[in-house]
Amino acid sequence: MLELKDVHTYYGNIHALKGISLTVNDGEIVTLIGSNGAGKSTTLRTIQGLNKPRSGSVVLNGIELHKLPAHEIAMLGVAQSPEGRMIFPRMTVMENLEMGAYVRKDLTSFNDDLEHVFSLFPRLKERVTQKGGTLSGGEQQMLAMGRALMAKPKILLLDEPSMGLAPLLVELIFDTIKKLNQEGTTILLVEQNALMALSIAHRGYVLQTGEIILSDSAQNLKNDEMVQKSYLGVE
Amino acid sequence: MKNIRSGITFGIVGGLLTFLFGGWSVAVIGSLMGVGLGMVIIGKLERKNPMQIALSVLPTALVAGSILVLFSLYQNNFVQEAIGKRPAAVNIVLYGNLIGFLGAVLFTTLLAGMHGLPAKQEQQWRMILLAMLVVAFPFIDKLTALRWTAQIIFALIFVILGLGLNIVVGYAGLLDLGYAAFFAIGAYTTGMLSSGAHNIHINFWLVIWIAAAMAAIWGFMLGAPTLPLRGDYLAIVTLGFGEIVPVLFKNLINVTIKEPFTCWILPMFKIQTTCKVFVENFDLTLGEKGISPIGRPWFPFFGNLPTNVNTIHGQWAIGSKWLYIGEFESSNPITWYFLIIAIILLSVFVIRRLRDSRLGRSWMAIREDELAAAQMGIDPVKTKLAAFALGATFSGFAGAFYAAYISGIFPSVFDFSASIIILCVVILGGIGNINGVIVGGLVLMTADRLFLPALKDFLASLLTHTILPSISDPVVQLAVKDNANPILYRFLLFGLTLVIMMAVRPEGLIPNPQNRAELHAEEEAPVVEAETPKTKKAKKG
Numbered sequence: 001m002l003e004l005k006d007v008h009t010y011y012g013n014i015h016a017l018k019g020i021s022l023t024v025n026d027g028e029i030v031t032l033i034g035s036n037g038a039g040k041s042t043t044l045r046t047i048q049g050l051n052k053p054r055s056g057s058v059v060l061n062g063i064e065l066h067k068l069p070a071h072e073i074a075m076l077g078v079a080q081s082p083e084g085r086m087i088f089p090r091m092t093v094m095e096n097l098e099m100g101a102y103v104r105k106d107l108t109s110f111n112d113d114l115e116h117v118f119s120l121f122p123r124l125k126e127r128v129t130q131k132g133g134t135l136s137g138g139e140q141q142m143l144a145m146g147r148a149l150m151a152k153p154k155i156l157l158l159d160e161p162s163m164g165l166a167p168l169l170v171e172l173i174f175d176t177i178k179k180l181n182q183e184g185t186t187i188l189l190v191e192q193n194a195l196m197a198l199s200i201a202h203r204g205y206v207l208q209t210g211e212i213i214l215s216d217s218a219q220n221l222k223n224d225e226m227v228q229k230s231y232l233g234v235e
Numbered sequence: 236m237k238n239i240r241s242g243i244t245f246g247i248v249g250g251l252l253t254f255l256f257g258g259w260s261v262a263v264i265g266s267l268m269g270v271g272l273g274m275v276i277i278g279k280l281e282r283k284n285p286m287q288i289a290l291s292v293l294p295t296a297l298v299a300g301s302i303l304v305l306f307s308l309y310q311n312n313f314v315q316e317a318i319g320k321r322p323a324a325v326n327i328v329l330y331g332n333l334i335g336f337l338g339a340v341l342f343t344t345l346l347a348g349m350h351g352l353p354a355k356q357e358q359q360w361r362m363i364l365l366a367m368l369v370v371a372f373p374f375i376d377k378l379t380a381l382r383w384t385a386q387i388i389f390a391l392i393f394v395i396l397g398l399g400l401n402i403v404v405g406y407a408g409l410l411d412l413g414y415a416a417f418f419a420i421g422a423y424t425t426g427m428l429s430s431g432a433h434n435i436h437i438n439f440w441l442v443i444w445i446a447a448a449m450a451a452i453w454g455f456m457l458g459a460p461t462l463p464l465r466g467d468y469l470a471i472v473t474l475g476f477g478e479i480v481p482v483l484f485k486n487l488i489n490v491t492i493k494e495p496f497t498c499w500i501l502p503m504f505k506i507q508t509t510c511k512v513f514v515e516n517f518d519l520t521l522g523e524k525g526i527s528p529i530g531r532p533w534f535p536f537f538g539n540l541p542t543n544v545n546t547i548h549g550q551w552a553i554g555s556k557w558l559y560i561g562e563f564e565s566s567n568p569i570t571w572y573f574l575i576i577a578i579i580l581l582s583v584f585v586i587r588r589l590r591d592s593r594l595g596r597s598w599m600a601i602r603e604d605e606l607a608a609a610q611m612g613i614d615p616v617k618t619k620l621a622a623f624a625l626g627a628t629f630s631g632f633a634g635a636f637y638a639a640y641i642s643g644i645f646p647s648v649f650d651f652s653a654s655i656i657i658l659c660v661v662i663l664g665g666i667g668n669i670n671g672v673i674v675g676g677l678v679l680m681t682a683d684r685l686f687l688p689a690l691k692d693f694l695a696s697l698l699t700h701t702i703l704p705s706i707s708d709p710v711v712q713l714a715v716k717d718n719a720n721p722i723l724y725r726f727l728l729f730g731l732t733l734v735i736m737m738a739v740r741p742e743g744l745i746p747n748p749q750n751r752a753e754l755h756a757e758e759e760a761p762v763v764e765a766e767t768p769k770t771k772k773a774k775k776g
Contacts, residue, residue, distance in 0.1 A: 050606060074612035082610065088603040099600055102593075103612030151612070 001026045001186055002047070002155055007056035007066075009039075009046045016042045018210040019056070024155065024188050029181050031189045031197040031218065033231055034207030040190040041083050043207070044157045047188075048080050049073040060155070075103050077154035081144040081161060083190075089133025093124055096132050096143055100150030117146040120176050138169045145176070155186045162193045174200055194231040198222045206231070238276050242295035242343075243302060245272045249339075250306020254314055255689040258323050258331065259379035261307040265300065265335025266342055270368065272299055273346025285351030289344040296343035300336040307332055318693060319700035369576060373569045383685060384568040388640065390680035391575045392633050397660035397672040398582050399629030404658070405667035405747070406590060407622035408602030409461075410470040413477020414657050417627035419649035420453050421446040421634020423484055426526035426644045427519070439532035439639050446638075447631035454627025458620050465605070477654045485646040488522040491515045520646070527643030531563045532574065563639070571640055578636060582629050583669055589625065590669075598622055652726070656683075659729060663736055665743025674744050679732070683725065690721045 002024040009017040017039050024030045032040045045051045047058055049070035058065040065073050079100070088096050097117065101110060118125040121142040127135060132143060141161060148156055158177065162170040170193065178200045181187050191197035198204055198218045206214035206227060214221065221227050249268040253261045276295065280288055308328070315322045322328070345364070349357045373384045396418055403411045424446040428437045437445070461472050491514060493499075498510040520526070563570045589595050597618045600608035605615055638644050656679070664675020698719055706712045721728070736743070 048610060050609070069614070070606075070609040071612050071614045074610055080610055082607065086604055086607040086610070088600060088607065090603055091599065095596075099596065099608075099611050102596070102600075147611075 001061060002188070003057075003059045004043070004047070005057045005059070007043075007046055007053045007058060009042055009051050009053045011042075011051070016051075016210055017046065017053070020207075020210070020212055021056075022205050022212065022215070024186060026186055027181070027184065028203060029177070029187045029189060029201045031191055031201035031204045032207055033191055033194040033197055033204060033221075033227075035192070035231070037209070038207040039210040040207055041159055042210075044080060044082075044159050044188070044190055047073075047157060048078060074151070077103075077151070078157065079103075079148040079151040079153035079155075080157040081141075081148040081159065083159035083163065085140045085144040087132040087135075087140055087143050087147065089131065091132055092129050093132060093135070093143055094128045096147050097124075097150050100147035101152075103151050113150055113152065117149055120149075120179065121146055138165050141165060141169075141173065145173070149180070149185075153185065155188060156180070158187060158189045160190060160192060162191065162196060170196065194227070195222075238279065238292060238295040239298055241272060241275055242299035245275075246299040246302025246339075247306070249299070249303045250310075252686075253303070253307040254310050255686070255693045256381065257310060257315060257320070258327060258381075260381055261303065261331045262334035262338065263375060263379060263381060263383075265303055266338030266368075268299065268303065269296070269339040269342025270346065270365075272296070272339070273343045276343070277347055277350040280347060280350055283351055285348040288351045289348035292347040293340070293344055296340040299343065300339035303339055304332045304336050307335065317701045318696035320696070373572045377569065384572050386684040387677075387681065388568060388571050388575055389684050390677050391572075391579060392637050392640075393657065393660055393680045394673050394676035395575070395579055395582055395633040395636075396630050396657045397664065397676045398579075398586055398669065399626045399633070400657050401626075401661050401667065401669070401672045402586065402589070402598075402629070403622050403626035404661055405672075406595065406598040406602065407619060407626075408598075409619060409622060410466070410473070411623075411626070411654075412470050412474040412651075412658065413457075413480070413654055414473075414626070414630060415649045415651070415653035416457070416477045416480035417450045417454055417630040418634045418637070418653065418657075419480050419484060419646070420627075421450045421631035422638040422644045422649070423520060423526070423634075424449040424631070425635040425638035426529050429530035429639070430526050430528065432521055432526045436530050439530055439635070442530075443632060443635040446635035447628045450627040450631030450634065451624045454624040455620055458623030461623075462616055462619055474651075477651055481646045481649045484520045484649070485522055487519040490517040490519050523646065525643055525645035526638075529638050529642045529644070531639050531642065533563065565640075565642065575636055578632050579673075582632065583673075586629075586669060594618070594621055656729070659733060663732065663743060665746040667747035668743065668745055671743050671745035671747070678744070679729075683729075687721050687725060687728075694719045694721065 004020055004022050007017050007020045008015070020039070020043055022030070022032075022043075032043060034040050042051060046053050047065065049065060049068060049072075053066050056066070060076060060078065063076060065076070065078070068076075088099060091099065097114060101107065101113070104110075123139055124142055124146055127139060132140065135143060141163075145158070145161065148158075161173045161177065165173065174196050177187060177189065181200075189197055189201060198221055201218040204216065204218045204221045205212050206221065214224065214227065216224070222232070245268050249264045252264050256264075272295070273292075276292060280292070282288075311322045311328050323331075342364075346361065349360045349364075351357075352360065372387075376382070376384045396414070399417075400411065400414045403409050403414070425439075425442050427433060428435050428445060429439060429442045430436070457473075457476050461469050464472055491512070494511040494513065497508045498512075501508045502510075563574070597608065597613040598621075600611060600613055601615055601618050608618075609615055660676045660679050661672055662675075663679055664673065665671025698716060703712055703716060706715065740746075
């Protein structure tokens with residue numbers, strides 16, 4: 001479904017992605033793990049068109065995304081729940097969710113989708129009239145995910161959904177990701193919490209300083225000695 | 236008790252205003268004060284039975300009305316003498332004060348009573364009341380010989396400008412410091428296409444649309460280079476445009492356009508050609524002299540056929556002589572007043588529809604976070620250009636109206652200070668709020684156009700008749716006389732207003748609910764709560 005081929009992305013002179021190639025198949029959860037600065041978020045930003053690759057290609061169902069501006073990529077069904085959430089702070093929860101549905105031409109199922117988001121995140125329903133910026137961190141994360149879901153994406157990019165959240169909330173978010181996948185959404189998940197990510201993903205890639213150093217099924221990665229040592233904290 | 240305090244404040248402010256204008260002004264000020272007081276206090280009242288609410292504000296209204304009348308009577312008996320005028324005739328004093336008092340009480344209680352109705356009905360009735368006042372105002376103004384309408388029209392021009400700038404600054408969040416450029420483009424388009432400058436006389440009803448379209452096109456063109464810029468950088472570039480445009484209009488007095496190929500490139504290779512000149516030494520804008528007179532709107536249903544119709548309006552008049560029934564004249568501001576009210580109503584209608592449309596939502600998303608907006612599928616380029624172009628359109632309307640109303644335009648009118656005044660209108664009223672901008676424009680510009688000149692006259696006569704004779708030292712006497720002119724301090728006062736507003740009420744007079752929530756977060760109940768596993772568990776259990 002989504003295929004990156006030898007993608008090189010730069011920030012000015014800094015070579016952030018040094019030839020990333022990865023694929024995400026329909027219906028999968030694929031996770032990208034790696035330490036700080038490995039290029040995980042840059043990969044997602046490159047897919048979304050917020051950073052343009054200097055060479056290489058990003059192809060979604062035969063369409064070359066690297067040639068399109070960000071808003072057109074969003075129109076094609078790529079939704080991201082960004083790192084640091086990037087919700088609209090002065091809009092209400094409801095308005096934020098409505099913005100999520102901006103890309104959709106067909107709004108007949110809008111109310112059903114809204115109910116669906118509220119059933120996943122009941123906390124959002126309690127807060128519909130509240131401003132996004134006044135929500136707690138966990139609620140903002142839920143809102144960012146809910147907003148991405150309102151776009152009815154073909155592929156959902158999740159950037160650090162567990163960042164800065166309490167352990168119980170992390171579990172809730174990961175349960176939700178699993179649930180979403182079972183409902184048919186393809187997910188590319190970027191995580192520092194490698195254990196959690198590998199326990200729900202089908203496949204995984206390990207990123208190190210802009211290069212993919214390992215790729216395998218999630219189960220195998222979990223048992224890999226290097227991964228265990230570097231990312232799972234097993235001595 | 237808090238209401239009584241507002242009543243006293245309003246009474247004193249209204250009373251002091253009667254000092255400046257005298258005569259019948261107390262009647263008009265009383266009524267306006269009643270409306271203002273009613274609007275201010277209903278926000279603090281609970282909804283209950285209309286009669287009960289009306290009775291509960293009656294003491295406030297009576298206090299405000301009494302203070303006003305006391306000031307007004309004092310003005311008539313003592314202040315008039317001090318400024319060297321005779322007290323007004325008994326019947327003016329009697330009826331003026333009576334109407335002022337009753338107006339203050341009636342409108343305050345009426346607006347408060349309406350608050351007892353359901354919200355939607357209240358809104359409707361309030362609109363009806365305001366509409367009646369707006370319609371009645373110029374006629375009352377004429378009857379009472381106050382001559383305020385002509386100045387109110389200037390305020391209304393700035394209301395339109397504020398509404399347009401509000402799209403760019405308030406909705407899309409793009410700080411534009413050169414907005415007067417579009418005002419100038421609208422005015423100059425009208426000036427060039429409807430005057431003797433180039434002997435083109437296009438009907439005002441047509442030229443106002445051309446002016447708006449022209450402003451929109453330039454809004455689009457000037458918006459394009461600013462697209463990659465944000466925040467401060469954008470403001471600086473727009474500031475540059477704002478400076479360039481009036482200078483251009485000042486200097487486009489000797490325009491020569493030659494075809495480059497035949498005039499420069501071929502002669503360089505020593506090839507003999509006849510140079511093709513499109514325009515030579517053409518005076519496009521008439522420079523500092525300005526363009527004057529400018530054609531005026533005329534209306535088929537009012538007035539008399541001017542005898543010299545063909546000579547004034549050239550060829551356009553000949554074929555359509557039957558249309559020449561009434562021309563708008565500067566001596567009669569009422570027609571102009573209703574014209575600009577109509578333009579404002581149209582603008583408010585369009586801007587409200589825009590705000591609630593898909594485009595309006597994308598403006599707000601861009602204002603909040605441009606990257607996140609792009610992720611939502613919003614095209615930042617189109618959205619920003621639309622904001623610049625649509626914002627400029629309304630200044631095109633204002634410019635066309637201004638040119639026709641003044642019947643003359645000069646480049647100095649559209650300089651940086653004009654941009655800043657328009658920005659002040661938006662900030663004072665409340666960024667992002669249509670009603671706020673209307674109130675901001677009215678308050679700021681009536682203060683500038685009506686209040687300051689009246690204060691100047693008042694001070695001047697007070698000085699010559701009361702204060703100066705009591706000063707013996709001629710040097711001091713001269714210094715006082717020269718400096719007691721509030722118009723000299725116009726920009727100081729603008730600046731002070733802004734400083735005070737930013738310190739006391741940064742969200743503006745009538746704020747956009749989003750800004751109010753943000754700036755006064757600590758006053759309302761804080762809603763942010765810490766998410767801990769403990770509370771989560773407690774909630775589950």
